[in-house]
Amino acid sequence: MSQGNQKLWNGRFTEATDAFVEAFTASVTFDFELALFDIEGSVALECLVYRCGIIDALLRRTRQWQIQTASDLDHKSYPIEDVHMNIEAALTERIGEQGKALHTGRSRNDQVATDVRMYLRHNIDLILEQIRHLQRGLLGLAEGHCETIMPGFTHLQVAQPVVFGHHLMAWYEMLRRDADRLTDCRRRVNTLPLGAAALAGTSFPIDRALVAELLDFEAVAENSLDAVSDRDFAIEFTSTASLLMMHLSRWSEEMILWASPQFAFIELPDRFCTGSSIMPQKKNPDVPELVRGKSARVFGSLIALLTLMKSQPLAYNKDNQEDKEPLIDTVRTLQDCLRAFGDMIPNIKAQPDNMRAAAERGFATATDLADYLVRKGLAFRDAHHVVGRLVGLAVDRGVDLAALSLVDFETESDRITEDVYSVLTLEGSVAARSHIGGTAPDTVRAAIKRAKHQLG
Numbered sequence: 001m002s003q004g005n006q007k008l009w010n011g012r013f014t015e016a017t018d019a020f021v022e023a024f025t026a027s028v029t030f031d032f033e034l035a036l037f038d039i040e041g042s043v044a045l046e047c048l049v050y051r052c053g054i055i056d057a058l059l060r061r062t063r064q065w066q067i068q069t070a071s072d073l074d075h076k077s078y079p080i081e082d083v084h085m086n087i088e089a090a091l092t093e094r095i096g097e098q099g100k101a102l103h104t105g106r107s108r109n110d111q112v113a114t115d116v117r118m119y120l121r122h123n124i125d126l127i128l129e130q131i132r133h134l135q136r137g138l139l140g141l142a143e144g145h146c147e148t149i150m151p152g153f154t155h156l157q158v159a160q161p162v163v164f165g166h167h168l169m170a171w172y173e174m175l176r177r178d179a180d181r182l183t184d185c186r187r188r189v190n191t192l193p194l195g196a197a198a199l200a201g202t203s204f205p206i207d208r209a210l211v212a213e214l215l216d217f218e219a220v221a222e223n224s225l226d227a228v229s230d231r232d233f234a235i236e237f238t239s240t241a242s243l244l245m246m247h248l249s250r251w252s253e254e255m256i257l258w259a260s261p262q263f264a265f266i267e268l269p270d271r272f273c274t275g276s277s278i279m280p281q282k283k284n285p286d287v288p289e290l291v292r293g294k295s296a297r298v299f300g301s302l303i304a305l306l307t308l309m310k311s312q313p314l315a316y317n318k319d320n321q322e323d324k325e326p327l328i329d330t331v332r333t334l335q336d337c338l339r340a341f342g343d344m345i346p347n348i349k350a351q352p353d354n355m356r357a358a359a360e361r362g363f364a365t366a367t368d369l370a371d372y373l374v375r376k377g378l379a380f381r382d383a384h385h386v387v388g389r390l391v392g393l394a395v396d397r398g399v400d401l402a403a404l405s406l407v408d409f410e411t412e413s414d415r416i417t418e419d420v421y422s423v424l425t426l427e428g429s430v431a432a433r434s435h436i437g438g439t440a441p442d443t444v445r446a447a448i449k450r451a452k453h454q455l456g
């Protein structure tokens with residue numbers, strides 16, 4: 001549909017825009033997500049223009065209009081170009097001639113940069129709350145598993161025993177760094193571009209610090225050219241989001257493996273799984289699989305935004321309109337994945353017997369035996385060799401180290417005595433690692449307590 005006669009910028013044009021070009025250049029179908037922030041920004045800017053005595057009465061009326069409009073406007077109301085024009089047209093239709101003053105002292109260039117920052121800041125706050133919720137869920141689960149022994153893995157081979165709570169706290173630490181990064185990123189998002197106008201600033205005597213205050217920005221962008229063209233903040237957010245998704249994908253991978261009958265370490269709640277249309281026995285871990293898969297689109301958005309900005313000359317270029325879809329998609333994907341995990345994690349059911357059996361099968365206490373020999377005076381490298389031979393013997397017999405006789409042990413080293421059996425227990429192994437960051441049950445309890453305190 002041609003909107004030629006509704007255009008807000010066609011004074012100098014002698015022919016209507018080509019219909020395809022109109023559709024090709026429009027962003028309203030996706031940038032409408034910014035509508036509420038656009039209105040809020042408009043009100044604040046006009047408020048200050050008003051204070052400077054440039055526009056009268058508009059302020060009161062836009063405020064009133066803001067409240068009405070928020071509830072009943074959608075991108076189909078005024079299907080023109082972009083959200084900014086859409087809202088200006090809506091305002092003019094509703095309050096008449098004065099609406100035309102809305103664009104005083106600004107440009108869509110500083111307007112869109114402001115809207116995107118407000119949108120992102122709002123959503124970062126929601127995401128941070130979702131992360132905290134997930135962290136609380138993790139702590140709750142970890143608390144119940146400070147003594148639940150499972151194998152810790154390296155190379156996906158049984159390495160040393162750990163407690164399940166310790167493993168969960170590793171996930172917690174990843175989220176803690178993600179939350180830190182997001183909080184830090186929010187500071188740079190929260191800088192006000194408005195006042196930069198098209199690129200060089202405005203000739204109206206505006207007080208940018210006051211707009212920043214009205215809109216809760218922590219700082220004012222210091223250079224007008226940079227203010228309208230900078231999208232670092234969006235790239236930074238998407239890279240932070242990529243790290244978070246990378247973590248969720250690692251975590252998903254573990255849940256998928258653990259929920260498989262081969263591991264059977266955990267059971268996922270039925271409501272987070274789906275069945276197969278052909279194989280009646282299947283209970284598929286679709287939610288973690290999808291989260292793992294969705295990390296791909298977030299990484300894709302990061303690359304898209306980096307590539308979008310690469311080589312762009314100052315200042316604003318229409319290329320920048322392409323920032324919205326990857327950014328909005330990243331926000332939604334993150335929120336959906338965090339929502340799924342926030343509900344699912346506290347409801348994971350551990351299978352402690354299976355975890356323990358797996359830890360017993362993989363010679364998980366071999367390092368403890370080597371450490372024992374070191375305490376008896378052998379150099380670690382020699383101890384490693386002795387234990388390697390003993391493991392070989394146990395493999396041949398198809399038994400665990402603890403099932404070897406004292407005579408077997410003595411054949412390899414006369415330093416081994418009856419007390420060796422106590423270091424071969426899983427409980428002894430985890431309890432021995434009681435330094436900060438270790439897997440001893442009491443240490444894990446202390447870590448959970450610290451984390452609870454940090455979360456508040």
Ligand code: ARG
Nearest residue numbers: 027082108109112318320321
């Ligand atoms: N829809 C545009 C965007 O997202 C708004 C800014 C348009 N500015 C311009 N000079 N054409 O970037």
